[in-house]
Amino acid sequence: MSRSPLSVNRFRIIFISIWVGLAFDITVILKWYGLGWGWPVAIIDSLISCVILFILCLPLMITLRYYTPQQKNYSAIFIWCVFITGVWLALIDWLLTLALGNYDGYIAFMHHSRIIRGSIGFLLTGCVALAFVIWYNLEEQKEIEKRKQDSDRLAKEAELFKLRQQMQPHFLFNSLNSINALIGIRPEEARKMVQQLSDFLRGTLKKEETQWVSLQEELQYLQLYLDIEKVRFGNRLSTQIESDATTNEMKLPALLMQPIVENAIKFGLYDTTGEIMISLQAKTDGSDLVMQVKNPFDPETSSSSQGTGFGLKSVQRRLYLLFGRNDLLRTESKDNIFTTEVKIPQMPVPGILN
């Protein structure tokens, strides 16, 4: 339900001022152009006319709040206004006769001015009706706009959530399989890996898409992931993570790097044989944070066109949803090393999530 304009302080003051001003005007007009009855007559006439009209306008204002006429139904408003004016004229006729009938020539004056009173009354009612119709239409527009924004935001959040959820289930099951093997041969390590895996999963669950975290936090989390892969693949995987005090404090959207590192692991570790190195390097570019991930790949089995797997498409999409830019992700393939570089602006962009 829209707010009534009278519930807004500013409009209430304007509205009441207009009525008071009106009453004052009528008083002054009656005093100067009337037949010389003096102030009391002018004030009483003006007050009775204005108060009655105001009271008659109330039902109109209340009705419009619950029923906003469609374009073709504006004639209903016109009829309302005519009706209110008629009732008003009848009422003030009666009341003014009661109150001021003993003044000489007043009744004749009153009857004489009926046409002018009627026009003014109709004009006023019309203005009130029009003001309220416009107000409620604007309110409705605002509400539609807000709903649209809300649903856009929800759709965006849902999409981001979906993009994050596409984590590889293989990873989880293979890790559990490794734990199963360790229980038999090296139970202490099994216990350690259960802890790592739990910390890792908790990290994915608790973080929200729109949340920004410090690079240090994100790197600790990636380290967990890489440590688990190290257990799975024994000595084959070594990692190198470079970040200094400045970059450690910089911020990035939670879990943004995860699919990039997953992709590096997929091509660099799952699809290769022998010992391999995966490196993560944090740099700055102006005020932006730049993350570089390098992994080797097997040129025989992964053709260069396969370089951007699903993992990276989702990162690209997420960066677009977050920053409205498509130029933040860059990949390069050289000497059997695949490099993924992502630039993370540090300035919050207005109008975008967060």
Next chain:
Amino acid sequence: MKVIIIDDEPLARSIVKEYLQNHPELELVQECNDGLEGLKAIQELKPDLIFLDIQMPKINGFEMLELLDQPPAVIFTTAFDEYAIKAFEAHAIDYLLKPFNKERFDKAIEKCLSSPVNRPGLIQSNNSKEKQTQDLLETASHSPAQSQRIVVKNGSKIKIIPVQDIFYLEAADDYVKIHTKEGYFLKNKTMNHFEQVLDAQHFVRSHRSYIINIQQITRIDPYEKDNHVAILRAGNKVPVSRSGYTRLKQVLGL
């Protein structure tokens, strides 16, 4: 019975090894890190049973099996999701979904030993075993990951052909000739098989005996009455039948 484990994760092999200790009749002869190593070991050691992972470097488990003339009995050990599993559920001797426990493992071994094909002392009917594995492969290779590349044997070498490098396929008796810029490779499969596994948006059966990679087509000329011929970028001419022409026009949006 001789057993080989093929898995790229040392711990995954170690759990199979541990469970195998309860089965003295099974002798572990080798552990392999990837599909190529597995292929070599199978050819040299002729095992009766292999434990095979699917996702591996070099060539995956399915591709490795495809290259074997007489594949041994196979128990898959994989964390692959159920979609892929269901595809070959009906045909594999068994599959073990990682992580699996000892009871489940023992059941798989029992299944393998009691299957008439593998029971020691009986004359092995290679035909039925082959049939079983063939069926398995037919269904398994329908999983979408299979259609990105084709693995072929070229003499003693293994060649991995990314599907986008294929010019066209040609039926040749029991084989299919896979034409690429490096000449053609033979694969013991049917045209129908390739028509199913290859992406229908890029590969069109232009003729009973031909499948074209449409990205290689430069133009299609009329040829005799009712027929056409597709000219490929590399200059090859591929026959197009009347119904093939209709299919081509559909995919090319003509």
